[in-house]
Amino acid sequence: MNKNKLAAAFVEPGCAVNHDKSDRDRKRGCSAVTLQPGAAAGGCAFDGAKIALQPITDAAHLVHGPIACEGNSWDSRHALSSGPSLYRTGFTTDMSELDIIHGGERRLYRAIREIVERFQPPAVFVYVTCVSALIGDDVEAVCRIATEQFATPVIPVIAPGFAGSKNFGNKLAGRALLDHVIGTREPDHRTPYDIAVLGEYNVAGELWQVTPLLDRLGVRLLASVTGDGRYADVASAHRARVAMVVCSQALVSMARELEARYGIPFFEGSFYGTAETSTALRTLARLLVDQGAPEDLLSRTEALVAEEEARTAEALAPYRERLAGKRVLLYTGGVKSWSMIAALQELGMVVIGTSVRKSTEEDKARARHLIGAEADLFGQIPAKELYARLKRGDADILMSGGRTQFVALKTRTPWLDINQERHHAYAGYTGIVDFARQIDQALYNPIWRQVRRPAPWDQPKEAGHD
Amino acid sequence: MTDFGNAAKACAVNPLKLSPALGGALAFLGLDRCLPMLHGGQGCTAFSLVLAVRHFRETIPLQTTAMSELSTILGGADNVEQAIGTIYDRARPNVIGICTTALTETRDDDISAELPFILERHPEWQDLDVILASTPDYAGGLEAGWSRAVEAMVQALVEPSGRRRTLRRVNLLAGSHLSPADVEELRETIDGFGLKAIVLPDLSGSLDGHVPDDFVPTSLGGTPADLIRGMGESVMTLAIGEQMRPAAKALAERSGVPFTVFDRVTGLEAFDAFVATLMDISGTGPNDRLQRQRSRLVDAMLDGHFFFGGRCAGVAGDPDLALAMSGLLADLGCTVTRAVTTAQTPATEHIAANAVMVGDLDDLEQGLGESPALIVANSHAKDLSDRVGASLFRAGFPVYDRLGAPQRVSVGYRGTRDLVFALGNLLMDHDDTHPHPAGETTGERENHDRHIDATLAAG
Numbered sequence: 070m071n072k073n074k075l076a077a078a079f080v081e082p083g084c085a086v087n088h089d090k091s092d093r094d095r096k097r098g099c100s101a102v103t104l105q106p107g108a109a110a111g112g113c114a115f116d117g118a119k120i121a122l123q124p125i126t127d128a129a130h131l132v133h134g135p136i137a138c139e140g141n142s143w144d145s146r147h148a149l150s151s152g153p154s155l156y157r158t159g160f161t162t163d164m165s166e167l168d169i170i171h172g173g174e175r176r177l178y179r180a181i182r183e184i185v186e187r188f189q190p191p192a193v194f195v196y197v198t199c200v201s202a203l204i205g206d207d208v209e210a211v212c213r214i215a216t217e218q219f220a221t222p223v224i225p226v227i228a229p230g231f232a233g234s235k236n237f238g239n240k241l242a243g244r245a246l247l248d249h250v251i252g253t254r255e256p257d258h259r260t261p262y263d264i265a266v267l268g269e270y271n272v273a274g275e276l277w278q279v280t281p282l283l284d285r286l287g288v289r290l291l292a293s294v295t296g297d298g299r300y301a302d303v304a305s306a307h308r309a310r311v312a313m314v315v316c317s318q319a320l321v322s323m324a325r326e327l328e329a330r331y332g333i334p335f336f337e338g339s340f341y342g343t344a345e346t347s348t349a350l351r352t353l354a355r356l357l358v359d360q361g362a363p364e365d366l367l368s369r370t371e372a373l374v375a376e377e378e379a380r381t382a383e384a385l386a387p388y389r390e391r392l393a394g395k396r397v398l399l400y401t402g403g404v405k406s407w408s409m410i411a412a413l414q415e416l417g418m419v420v421i422g423t424s425v426r427k428s429t430e431e432d433k434a435r436a437r438h439l440i441g442a443e444a445d446l447f448g449q450i451p452a453k454e455l456y457a458r459l460k461r462g463d464a465d466i467l468m469s470g471g472r473t474q475f476v477a478l479k480t481r482t483p484w485l486d487i488n489q490e491r492h493h494a495y496a497g498y499t500g501i502v503d504f505a506r507q508i509d510q511a512l513y514n515p516i517w518r519q520v521r522r523p524a525p526w527d528q529p530k531e532a533g534h535d
Numbered sequence: 536m537t538d539f540g541n542a543a544k545a546c547a548v549n550p551l552k553l554s555p556a557l558g559g560a561l562a563f564l565g566l567d568r569c570l571p572m573l574h575g576g577q578g579c580t581a582f583s584l585v586l587a588v589r590h591f592r593e594t595i596p597l598q599t600t601a602m603s604e605l606s607t608i609l610g611g612a613d614n615v616e617q618a619i620g621t622i623y624d625r626a627r628p629n630v631i632g633i634c635t636t637a638l639t640e641t642r643d644d645d646i647s648a649e650l651p652f653i654l655e656r657h658p659e660w661q662d663l664d665v666i667l668a669s670t671p672d673y674a675g676g677l678e679a680g681w682s683r684a685v686e687a688m689v690q691a692l693v694e695p696s697g698r699r700r701t702l703r704r705v706n707l708l709a710g711s712h713l714s715p716a717d718v719e720e721l722r723e724t725i726d727g728f729g730l731k732a733i734v735l736p737d738l739s740g741s742l743d744g745h746v747p748d749d750f751v752p753t754s755l756g757g758t759p760a761d762l763i764r765g766m767g768e769s770v771m772t773l774a775i776g777e778q779m780r781p782a783a784k785a786l787a788e789r790s791g792v793p794f795t796v797f798d799r800v801t802g803l804e805a806f807d808a809f810v811a812t813l814m815d816i817s818g819t820g821p822n823d824r825l826q827r828q829r830s831r832l833v834d835a836m837l838d839g840h841f842f843f844g845g846r847c848a849g850v851a852g853d854p855d856l857a858l859a860m861s862g863l864l865a866d867l868g869c870t871v872t873r874a875v876t877t878a879q880t881p882a883t884e885h886i887a888a889n890a891v892m893v894g895d896l897d898d899l900e901q902g903l904g905e906s907p908a909l910i911v912a913n914s915h916a917k918d919l920s921d922r923v924g925a926s927l928f929r930a931g932f933p934v935y936d937r938l939g940a941p942q943r944v945s946v947g948y949r950g951t952r953d954l955v956f957a958l959g960n961l962l963m964d965h966d967d968t969h970p971h972p973a974g975e976t977t978g979e980r981e982n983h984d985r986h987i988d989a990t991l992a993a994g
């Protein structure tokens with residue numbers, strides 16, 4: 070495996086997290102969470118890399134490893150496409166024992182050829198996994214040769230599972246784009262309003278809740294990295310005037326590199342909640358104007374924000390009444406630990422606790438600031454404890470990912486999916502209204518009264534039955 | 536004829552196969568108070584967990600040895616030892632089931648040799664059973680892993696019994712293709728003959744979808760290890776699916792319990808064979824209820840066969856599942872154009888299909904021929920069936936876009952009847968939207984009309 074590549078990705082001088090670390094910690098970088106055997110939970114670096122790159126919808130994504138990596142995971146991510154569907158096809162070399170003994174390079178090469186010949190994709194991403202890394206397959210060399218032979222970019226993604234966490238894999242995916250993709254194409258034309266968005270994967274169609282706003286401002290999404298992305302657009306991301314990082318930690322290093330290489334200023338933001346969305350739009354406009362876009366963009370943005378905020382407030386009013394004061398337990402991580410709080414507070418809900426696993430120090434500080442001193446910031450909590458809290462009735466609703474869904478439901482507590490596999494989009498002004506609607510539906514479903522009823526044999530006996 | 540895959544093909548497209556380690560872990564969930572653990576990278580466990588949670592709609596206890604690159608190179612014994620300790624302290628399981636992965640097997644990481652030493656060092660774990668199953672990714676799919684885990688359970692727990700026998704007690708070895716509800720159905724049938732079954736593994740108590748009173752960090756309600764120890768005293772082992780043959784054999788070798796393998800228990804004739812065996816063992820006849828159930832199945836076949844005859848279907852799944860589903864379709868006159876499966880096993884040879892191959896969902900899609908009416912496969916085949924315009928009947932693992940997959944009964948007279956209805960209804964819907972030239976409902980009528988036209992013209 071290419072040690073230098075991995076080491077380079079560990080180094081993150083500008084990252085807010087790393088600033089506060091000791092020298093030793095800093096060298097360990099973001100993969101540093103030492104996993105405890107028997108008590109670890111979470112995806113691997115390969116998973117993270119695939120999440121970050123698979124939304125490039127017209128490319129083929131080939132996983133080089135035995136069946137576990139792709140066989141157990143393809144077809145389970147809900148990043149949507151407005152056109153091509155090749156990204157949803159699961160490709161894997163499904164390495165056999167012989168491949169492992171003799172090396173899997175030849176099979177990999179042939180697999181790439183099969184894909185190129187049959188599907189003619191604009192590019193093929195090749196993901197290294199634990200086993201192909203361990204046996205020392207030179208995937209970079211195979212990709213280089215294949216790129217030449219088949220006149221198709223074949224991009225090695227060196228993020229084997231055991232290299233670290235899902236977050237670290239996101240980051241390694243960013244590295245692969247910087248090393249092999251971004252800057253390799255030029256856009257047809259350029260405008261002063263060209264932007265790149267990093268880290269928005271269009272889960273459940275969230276990007277599409279934002280693009281209409283950009284359209285109305287005349288801002289052009291030159292490159293979406295990578296939600297509903299196209300290979301050629303991502304390859305020309307270096308021509309963006311401004312970049313916005315939506316998922317703060319994972320792709321911030323990539324944004325820094327874009328700034329250093331191509332002079333693209335960037336900011337971190339979120340599209341969850343009215344206030345965050347307005348801030349993001351304003352910041353985009355200001356940075357674009359700084360970069361030379363006509364000044365009137367600012368006033369047009371203000372007008373749009375005013376109009377949308379008024380409309381959203383009106384749409385939210387009936388929900389706010391029903392949701393006000395309801396207690397939410399948030400079990401997510403990273404940037405969502407604070408961005409979701411803002412959105413929930415806008416609805417008048419009380420966040421009694423949020424998990425800050427996978428969150429940066431900055432994320433944590435923001436969460437603490439929003440949530441108030443009494444509320445709980447916690448890391449990973451064992452399912453048993455989560456169960457106990459919900460059973461006690463600490464919260465009116467749990468918002469989390471699919472894994473803890475049934476912990477909540479078994480305590481007969483309402484639950485809402487806010488992670489990757491969710492089917493509803495919550496971004497932008499329309500998103501917050503959908504979010505409110507979904508919470509309302511979860512909380513006020515008539516089943517809660519019924520399923521909490523004791524069985525007839527557990528009912529307290531009523532005296533005198535006539 | 537089995538075609539063992541497209542040997543020239545280097546790239547699996549839309550894989551059908553799942554990892555054996557996942558299969559092994561699911562089998563361990565059928566032991567009482569067990570915590571399965573994958574020996575490999577943490578990502579393997581995360582993916583398996585997500586699939587199992589989505590399929591069963593339950594919390595699933597599953598752990599990992601969280602191997603890093605370094606620990607893989609240095610050998611994984613330390614991680615295994617540490618993981619057992621952590622799990623023991625936190626969850627107090629009765630059994631820990633370890634399933635290896637390609638990563639740890641590639642290093643020739645001989646945990647089976649190390650394990651006795653590890654356990655020796657920890658006398659405090661003496662009330663704990665640790666069972667190791669070798670389930671590398673490159674050896675088959677989910678079914679293979681399940682099969683190897685059950686064999687490992689037998690090897691680890693069943694005590695040699697000499698000639699001692701407990702009358703009226705049988706062992707039921709349940710394959711991975713059976714749902715928790717299937718297992719319950721078989722147990723009830725066995726009960727009906729006045730026999731008691733020890734089921735291994737038994738998901739019917741742990742993953743049958745119920746709301747327990749408290750949270751338990753292990754499986755709850757599977758087969759207790761102590762019962763398994765006594766399996767050598769049963770009079771007979773009934774193994775469901777070819778995949779259970781190795782475990783049945785191991786049991787016979789350890790304790791002399793004779794066994795019968797039923798390649799399927801779905802379908803009238805197939806279940807008749809199972810019932811005949813129970814009659815033999817018990818020396819009693821079937822109760823009224825079972826007789827009634829058989830009669831209802833016969834009626835369902837009479838009512839339903841119209842919608843199967845002449846239709847074409849494709850089947851994808853692990854060998855025993857593919858055998859059961861293709862077999863039932865063939866029983867009803869439906870042609871299985873192609874069956875795709877995940878490994879070559881003794882079952883593969885007997886899958887009733889025009890072509891059988893070891894491959895992926897893309898192989899299924901390419902080999903369906905014209906106008907397939909029905910696809911039987913897991914939820915991953917949704918896009919595929921939309922593309923080819925066939926109805927999808929979800930079977931196997933994972934089924935995440937239907938409610939109640941683990942509660943569906945597809946075995947026995949009653950389960951087969953329900954299956955005939957479900958499949959028949961899908962075929963009926965398909966006929967309505969895609970008039971089938973060979974179909975009884977439209978095709979026969981057209982022929983009939985043409986015949987009348989011709990007669991009239993001649994007259």
Ligand code: SF4
Pocket residue numbers: 113114115116134137138197198199200229230231575576577578579580582638
């Ligand atoms: S941990 Fe390694 S072997 Fe397991 S899924 Fe991730 S990349 Fe694949």
